[in-house]
Amino acid sequence: MRTEKVLKTVARQAGLAESYISAWGEDTPVSEETLARLLAAMGYDVSSDATLEASAARIQPREVLAPVQVIHQGEPIQVELMLGRSARVSDFSWRLVTEQGEVMEGWLQSQLVSDDRAQGGSLRVALPELPLGYHQLEMYRKRRQSPYQMTLIVTPTACFKQPALVQGKKLWGPSVQLYSVRTGHNWGIGDFGDLKQLVSDVAAQGGDFVGLNPIHSLFPANPEGASPYSPSSRRWLNIIYIDVCAVPEFAQCDEALQLVGSDAFQQRLNAARESNWVNYSEVACLKMAVLPMLFSTFKQRHLKAETARSCAFLAFVENGGESLMHQAAFDALHAELKATDEHVWGWPVFPEPYRQFDSAAVQQFIERHPDQVQLYMYLQWLADTQLAEAQQLAEEKGMVMGLYRDLAVGVCDSGAETWADQGALCQDVSVGAPPDILGPLGQNWGLPPFNPQQLRKMAYQPFIDLLQSNMRHCGALRIDHVLGLLRLWWIPKGESAKQGAYMYYPVDDLMAILALESHRHQCTVIGEDLGTVPDEIVDKLATAGIHSYKVFFFETAEDGGYYSPAHYAEQSMSALCTHDMPTLRGFWHCDDLKLGRELGLYPDEAQLKGLFDGRAESKQRILDSVNWHGFLPDNVGRDAMSVPMDQALSESLQLHLAAGASALLSLQLEDWLEMDKPVNIPGTVDEYPNWRRKLSANLEDLFNRPNIQALSKRLTAARAKASQKTE
Template structure:
């Protein structure tokens, strides 16, 4: 092994990797060298160990003898360490062990995340801004979500999967992708329900596509008016929260600074600010906060309002009878120029972005243009940032969907400025992260779903299943060796069944070949369009055959997408999985998808609205028929 390869292996950087087709690839030395040059691999003196409740705890290179354990509740007791093993601990939680003056953080986890309630359920998946309500606003907010939750509950849904609510950049209306957040520790301030602040948003034109450049500044101005008119007791409450929660104060300061510098030159991230403002604890930032106290207080107010709005939406879902309620979405990373990377810079992978290697669906690979938590930083800080991130996502939810859950085990990291293919896999502290998820799952009473799609490492799904983390079985991807659709009755029970995701063609769009049209319109396909449409007819036949054999379709294959949507929904509803999640676009039978991966302005990503209010859509005969089918089949 060369010195370079040895250094890479020592920090968990994989020189050899296997693609989705089983082919092995070797990372170029230049790529390994570039990644190693950016990594801060220091783990410091702090030690972190995780284990299951009742299992022995391995502490290598630790002398035998007595150790003092301080449980999370403050209880202290003495344990014995023998041959590098500590006797089991029965109490789950985050504890502290002292051995000869050395402190060790110990996370003791239940063996599995919590289970879904007994029975079989269904729920829709929605993009929050796409929702409409009677107010006719420019985009859906958390108040709209509460209305939607009530309507879906009345239609028999027990869960409602939502798009990420992570904090974005309130002053920059061009930053509206929910998967490139400023911070995952706080919420999208402009999704807050204005009515909770005593104001009603003005009715807009409610177009089919959201005009973010108008909608976000308009909402920001409205909420500023609400803050300026707030009663003294509200202002006192915000002032108290700022004192009590340093992380909230840092977020509010970032948002105020970002608005200030963005208005003066379009600075996109903190790296574009004058150097004295790069240090969140520096005198320049403190002076700015004092001189612009009202602005900082306003952004803290927005976070307070957003959290109350999210709590109200989950309350509406549960009060309406949903057994699970909201399933929150945890994005895989954050913008390197955002609040989290500014206020907690040592937590992230500086100089690297994350993505995916080349695969059949993306021959050039994917560079998502975001960064992620550093495995070395997590170890040296007792996984503080990860714990805070999970808690922020689960604060008002009955479940969590982890975007790109493969990143719990390894991340495809790319040096800044490099191509997506010029990356390598960096190992993550998988076992520790799974233990933390189990602890937080039980504390929040929330189920855990992991997006296990793409280039899946060997054994990954088995490990997730053992921890009761549900995978995703998405109808278009569940095929046998001949390309035929597999019988959903045989799908993994420790998974959720889905007809699609926000990144895939809708059922109606796939049947009509809308995805093929987009691929050629945007010159994203080198193939012959006519030949691709002929192949799609063959694919449609396979789906119709699967639905017919399952007894949910009959007769000749239709050309009209509507009967095909019915059949695909009914087929997915037969899955062995306890929960079926159906994108709202599939319930309604829409052809356009919310997001087209690999595009920015070429396709109206994250801008599409649903065609009517949730209640009105659910009252449509074809939609009512589909929700009745789902409710009946899942209760059987």
């Protein structure tokens, strides 16, 4: 028999909250069934009180030495030893190996800070000051064969900021969905070559960064799975972004040159390039017709000859380790299985023997198909190299940040990361959001979360690996749903978002590690903190040096008026729109509401009328605010009902934001082009072609337009003027 008291006690110990404050301000209880299912997903036996308590003792044992401890640099280092009263302190010695290789040793008697064992407490042991980094502590006890082990992580108190940011310089740059970029030479999708061109153009206009959508690896064998926020793995890159013609082997491969130069291939390239929507299947087909040829050339010209280029590739493979093998083996196996059955969309529908990386069948596949596996390692290397070149170019052009990458909140439950997971992820759980005013059913994102107990046992290594992968080749990292460092809305697999509960994470430890990796990679951190923000994380984000995310349309006071951007927190990034919102033109003309009506997203006409009325009121308040602050030109009307979103109004809104206090300003190329169609409509899958809409102009044309050149100059001047106010 299972009782409510024991269930809630164990849930609380595991980090699950038994209630939450809803969007309506009500204290809302979580059902016993939900708590039980979430605990079961974490490995607890919830069939009775006895089994639940026994599994809690197994999963959360009383440890002599914790597996990990995180300390801010400058704080005294003290570790706890949980020992029985009879244990003799003189039987213990310690050995500490720093990340830098220095070895320190000592005995406990002279190191004790306190001994509280008589009251059922612990020993507290003082250790020497340590440098930043990951250090290994071993505690030895006489007559015990193996030592107790702990990872000590010493971190800065706050995340890195570029010197220019510290000195008060206000930066601006465009945020772009890379796949949406058009040029006269890409293969139907924006690529890393286009990114270099964009970096060069933005730098020439005075911008200091280019923001990117998540560029995590997706599914090469299932290219229509195109959402950048549902990746196969967050540790590797989306190989569809490889600029094929820029690969050195392309010019050396006669077979590839002949194929690409053929009339039939060129016709397909032109059709893919001219389309207003990315045709992922066609783009993938075109690129994968050529890239294996380049790999064959690479093997012949470099691997066999052991050239410097082959050494660089082999070093990349060695550094990638098991994780790269997981990704490459998954992609190779998926391609093989998809070739015989087009319905194989991910590992849950692989033949049973292939559903786990560690299976004998998968290991045999790797042994039998070394070239296919190595091909995908080569493609990851090409992607990594080309991304690095874009960041290097940004630095050469004098950009303060260069690339600004985006870390998705989780991974798809059918990709490489879950396929090869070794316990870090809770695969019978999905994360999302509880019901709120705009989404009364809540949200279920279909992404399995990290298990916080496993993270701790693994000394946070999966989280560290994730940061190290995503801070490569960039000057800033945006963390999607940064509130997830504190808590995530966990939903039992197969249930609606209403049947969830908040799981709390060791936020102080995670933020400290984030600060350490931020400094090591010289990477500024931006936290997407939209939505319901718990009070307990606001100060933590600010103290940790994480830039908040200020979207103009959401920054309203209780009376409905808009806050002046001059009052935004300096440690923030401001933006007019995001990828989940309509464009400026779409917002102003209510295209999102009209499209939602067509797609059946608002079955309640009364609700829809309320949204239209609310939009009309918002537009008028926006006009009033921009006008009051002196940014509305004389040729723009003052009545929102009769004012269209044209070039003059769009530019006035951007300049209004540019004059604000935020250290960072993110703008969208779509708004420069006065586009109306959105990138993504949240809540839709098949109703709208999400993540496919391209920009309406080529980069070459966009940055040659006199109005855009003039706007760039005014933005740079506005940011420089705003910088002077903080000096």
